[in-house]
Amino acid sequence: MPMLSIARLTKRYGENLLFDLRDFQLEAARAYVLTGMNGAGKSTLLRVLAGLAPAEAEGVHFAGVPVTLAPYPAALRRDIVYVHQHPVMFSTSVAGNIGYGLHARGMARAEAAQLVEQAMHWAGVQHLRGSRPATLSGGEKQRVALARAKVLHPRLLLLDEPTASLDGEAREQVLALIPSLTEAGSTVVMACHDRDLINLPDVRRLKLRDGHLEEK
Numbered sequence: 001m002p003m004l005s006i007a008r009l010t011k012r013y014g015e016n017l018l019f020d021l022r023d024f025q026l027e028a029a030r031a032y033v034l035t036g037m038n039g040a041g042k043s044t045l046l047r048v049l050a051g052l053a054p055a056e057a058e059g060v061h062f063a064g065v066p067v068t069l070a071p072y073p074a075a076l077r078r079d080i081v082y083v084h085q086h087p088v089m090f091s092t093s094v095a096g097n098i099g100y101g102l103h104a105r106g107m108a109r110a111e112a113a114q115l116v117e118q119a120m121h122w123a124g125v126q127h128l129r130g131s132r133p134a135t136l137s138g139g140e141k142q143r144v145a146l147a148r149a150k151v152l153h154p155r156l157l158l159l160d161e162p163t164a165s166l167d168g169e170a171r172e173q174v175l176a177l178i179p180s181l182t183e184a185g186s187t188v189v190m191a192c193h194d195r196d197l198i199n200l201p202d203v204r205r206l207k208l209r210d211g212h213l214e215e216k
């Protein structure tokens with residue numbers, strides 16, 4: 001059973017049809033790379049799936065349960081997490097940022113602190129725990145954002161060009177975190193450009209072209 005399936009998903013901006021997808025499916029605990037030219041609609045598709053942009057959807061099932069995208073149900077908000085290319089950080093510490101969602105969900109302090117500690121370790125940012133996010137590099141911010149998403153155990157993690165502004169070691173450090181996300185049971189969809197050759201084990205390649213999705 002797919003983790004997410006949508007019989008038809010159509011997105012228009014005004015008169016312009018951006019995409020019209022049929023039988024869109026994502027499997028549980030899998031990594032996908034979503035490519036396409038500038039303006040193909042990669043970011044928009046991720047934002048639609050995250051409930052951040054409206055679209056017309058028919059036949060949406062999440063974990064086998066029929067759902068709608070509009071209104072966007074609280075259960076999807078909990079299970080689907082979107083990470084922006086330039087993540088917005090709250091002006092508290094790194095640890096405070098990572099724990100923010102857990103506190104918002106009402107988790108007890110001690111339990112949250114433990115999960116934040118594990119997530120900082122996972123993302124390799126323990127040494128930055130007390131730092132103010134404004135002082136972090138692009139790669140460090142992206143890893144903090146991934147840790148902030150991971151602690152929430154999302155079923156679907158949507159990463160919008162997570163490595164686009166990174167190179168060298170920073171890029172590799174971010175990519176190295178992806179397999180453990182799928183091992184932990186999350187499905188990961190990463191938008192990126194065709195030229196960003198992302199090689200990950202068992203990754204599926206999806207390409208948005210002329211408003212349709214091709215599996216490569």
Ligand SMILES: Nc1ncnc2c1ncn2[C@@H]1O[C@H](COP(=O)(O)OP(=O)(O)OP(=O)(O)O)[C@@H](O)[C@H]1O
Nearest residue numbers: 013018036037038039040041042043044045191193
């Ligand atoms: N709010 C909006 N109103 C009107 N048009 C929009 C809006 N947001 C995006 N678009 C248009 O939709 C198209 C797809 O944009 P989107 O950002 O999804 O593409 P993308 O594939 O992520 O591109 P890139 O690789 O450049 O980030 C673009 O032509 C963009 O100008």
